Structure formats: C-alpha cells, structure tokens
Amino acid sequence: MRKKNMRIVLVLTLTALLALMMAGCGKQEVTPRQTADRFLDALQSQDEDVLKKVYAGGSVNLKESLQGQKDDAGADEIEDETIKLLMDKLLDFSYRTSDEKIDGDKATVKVKITTYSFGNAFRDFVTDYMSQGMSLAMSGASEEKLSKLANTLLQKHLKKLTKKDFEKTVTLSLKRKDGQWIVQKLDKDSAFVDAVCGGLITTFTQYANQLGQ
Structure with a gap:
C-alpha cells in the first residue's frame, strides 16, 4: 500500500476513534440514586445551593430552624452552645443508598441511616429535668434559671452520645x-x-400521646 493511502487510512481511523470518544463523553442523566446521594451529602454539609437544585422543598437550614425555637427572653451563650452541639451531632449521620426503582417519571431510593440515639437521650433528659426542674420551680426559681438547667442537662445527655447505635432504613421519593x-x-x-x-x-410523638391521655 502506498504511503499516501496509508496516511488516508490513518486519518480516517483516528477520526472514527475521536468520534467514538466524543460520543462516550456525552452528558449522561444523573440517576435517582446519585441524586439521593447528592441530597444527603448537601444535607450533611448544609450546602444550600445544591439543596435548592435537588430537593423540592428548597433549602433545609437546620441551624435556622433550631434558632427559631429559641426563647429570646432566655437566649444566651449556653443556649447557643446547646444548638451547636446538637447541630454537630445531627449532621454526623452515616448513610448508604440502595434499591433504586424507576417508574416513568417517578422513582424511589432506599436509604439506610446510621446515627446517634437522640430519642433515648431526649427521654433521659426529660426524666432529669422533671426531677430537678420541679424542685427549682417549687422554690421559686426564675425562668432564666430553669432555662439554664434545661440547657445544662441537655448538653450533658448529648455529650453522652458517642456511639452511632441507631439504624433505620427509609425510602426517598423522587420525580x-x-x-x-x-x-x-x-x-x-x-x-x-x-x-x-x-x-x-418517635419519642416526641410518644410523649404527646401520653400527655393527651
């Protein structure tokens, strides 16, 4: 084969390979499972920009939600410390996605969450506060003192959460x-x-049901 023909064959071969490579580099749709991973990662890092892109509810600003529950009359440094401690613990969950199912424009993804047993910590906190808070209230303690006691006890029980022993598998729905x-x-x-x-x-609901009886 002449050198000229060889060059033509070589050029055509390289062109074909380049075309195949470009086709393989085409934009692929992000799967429901990948979207769920992006949502969970953004939730952990509180990345508002990503959350607005992958979550129908827009943002999930846990810090603002917790601060919105503060009583301005009793809001102080210890309450801010409690919120920070709770935030750090809440966002320290682990997860694993699986079992992606697609039905037209709808999909579901299973998520296994592993985290701390906040329900048990809250139950222990309530027990302590009911005991110590009742004594303070009967002695005429101010709301500020009761608030400080509540924050101190809650911090104590949150700090006891050192092991992620709570596991639950749930389903995320996507469209x-x-x-x-x-x-x-x-x-x-x-x-x-x-x-x-x-x-x-679950713990909140149980207490609410008990109080409603």
Whole structure:
C-alpha cells in the first residue's frame, strides 16, 4: 500500500476513534440514586445551593430552624452552645443508598441511616429535668434559671452520645422535572426525618400521646 493511502487510512481511523470518544463523553442523566446521594451529602454539609437544585422543598437550614425555637427572653451563650452541639451531632449521620426503582417519571431510593440515639437521650433528659426542674420551680426559681438547667442537662445527655447505635432504613421519593431527578418534599414528621434525628420524632410523638391521655 502506498504511503499516501496509508496516511488516508490513518486519518480516517483516528477520526472514527475521536468520534467514538466524543460520543462516550456525552452528558449522561444523573440517576435517582446519585441524586439521593447528592441530597444527603448537601444535607450533611448544609450546602444550600445544591439543596435548592435537588430537593423540592428548597433549602433545609437546620441551624435556622433550631434558632427559631429559641426563647429570646432566655437566649444566651449556653443556649447557643446547646444548638451547636446538637447541630454537630445531627449532621454526623452515616448513610448508604440502595434499591433504586424507576417508574416513568417517578422513582424511589432506599436509604439506610446510621446515627446517634437522640430519642433515648431526649427521654433521659426529660426524666432529669422533671426531677430537678420541679424542685427549682417549687422554690421559686426564675425562668432564666430553669432555662439554664434545661440547657445544662441537655448538653450533658448529648455529650453522652458517642456511639452511632441507631439504624433505620427509609425510602426517598423522587420525580423527574425538566430532565432532572428531584427529591420530593419531606414532612417534618416523616420517617426520613425521624431516622436522621435518631428516633427523636418517635419519642416526641410518644410523649404527646401520653400527655393527651
């Protein structure tokens, strides 16, 4: 074969290979499971920009939510310390996604959450506070003193949470919108929120039911 023909064959071969490589580099749709991973990572890092892209509820600013529960009359340094401690613990969960299922423009992804047993810690906190707080209240203690006691006790029980011994598998629902999978909005008392909060929602519900009886 002449050198000229060889060069033509070589050019055509390289062109074909380049075309195949470019086709392989085409943009691929992010899967529901990958979207769930992005959502969970963004939740842990409190990345508002990513959350707005992958979550139908927009942002999930836990710090603002917790600070919104503060009583301005009793808000002080110890309360800020409690919120920071709780935030650090809440966002320290581990997760593993699996079992992706797609049905048209809808999908579900299983998520196994591993975290601290916040429900048990809250139960122990209530027991302590009811005992010590009752004595203080009967002695005429101010709301400021009662608030300080509550924060001190809550911090004590949060610091005892050193082992992630709470596990729960929940389901995230997603929908495809404009060619992109989006995690659907979660109710504040959903199974997912309860899992991330280490059974705290379940404990709250149990106490509410008891008080309602």
